[in-house]
Amino acid sequence: MIDRQQVLTTVTAQIEPFNKKGVAIAEATTFQGDLEWDSLTVMDFVAAVEDEFDIVITMNMQAEIETVGQLVDAVGKLRI
Template identity: 70%
Template sequence: MDRAAVDTKIRSIMEPFNKKGVEINDSTTFAGDMEFDSLTVMDFVAAIEDEFDIIISMNQQAEIESYGQLVDAVTKMVAE
């Protein structure tokens, strides 16, 4: 699956979590721009893991701060 396909899927998963209607781009941050709290992050990560049949470790989650980093990480995991 290429990056564009992963991006499209993640955007559809993110829609219900984007309560403030923030415009999403690669530099959009989850904590700052999206104002995700820890519970929202857990729910969002679970939705992504289910959709792509992957596991995002706590260490990986700590390193992913922006939307672009998430898309890149998921694209890499799906390819493995």
């Protein structure tokens, strides 16, 4: 079973190709505010995370996820 730190490390690595502003990634980093992602970037990133972890993140879940830490927690719940 993958632990939370491994999920965080993998998610951080998944963010890098989309991190055009070079923002330092932390659990409190927000996708819209800090990274300034538009909806297309979010969709591409979500697809990459879904492929990496073999999960499906619903639109309702996406609407509730604002930070890297929240995404890590969601991935953990979906992998159970």
